Amino acid sequence: MSQYEDLTSELLMGMRLYGVNYQRIDVCAPFGLRFDNAPGRAQFHFVGRGSLLVRGASGEIFSLNSGDALLVPHGKPHSLISSEDAECECINKLESKPICDSVCAIAAPADACQDAHSVILFSACMAFELGGMQPLINTMPDVMLVSTLLSQYPEISPILTAMERESRTRQAGFAGILSRLADVVAALIVRGWVENGCGQSSGLVQAMRDPRLSQAIAAMHREPGKTGR
Helix, strand or coil: CCHHHHHHHHHHHCCEEEEEEEEEEEECCCCEEEECCCCCEEEEEEEEECEEEEECCCCCEEEEECCCEEEECCCCCEEEECCCCCCCEEHHHCCCEEEECCEEEEECCCCCCCHHHCEEEEEEEEEEECHHHHHHHHHCCCCEEHHHCCCCCCCHHHHHHHHHHHHHHCCCCHHHHHHHHHHHHHHHHHHHHHHCCHHHCCCHHHHHHCHHHHHHHHHHHHCCCCCCC
């Protein structure tokens, strides 16, 4: 294993990405769910049934279908919408009911639409820390799609299939299982980005491949509060 691969592994081992709260959302078109700016947090979304659009902070639109997932790594504002002209409402203003510890449910009125036509989502607000490499998060794209990784990491597909099943059937313990799987998929999205060169968007990859600079980066990651001499 090269020194670059060693440092990449160490970086990922030190990563802390875990859900603070989770939401199972059941809505029907037309809908618009707005997620406001959340500094220091990442936001994860998974589509358990149906399809929708995601409008990122830059205004770029992404399409998601059943079984798709994405990560907004730096908590920038974004919206989940049924169409580009859908009106949005802040997700925090919608009525929610607790399912279990840290997981709640948001649902349209029972008579709003038939179950087969509703869109089911599982979302998570996540703490995201990289220790001394925290600035690396700022170089990540606004929206990171799991679909870009499936050909390279086929082991992700069965996890997404399990999430589809759990989000739809709501069997005993489904909320806890979905929470854990969401954490895993979010971490795999970040790992895929790091292993593929961090998007080649900065000089970090070159620095990590340099023997002397990689040692300095490793030291900074191990002891983020220590000042160099």
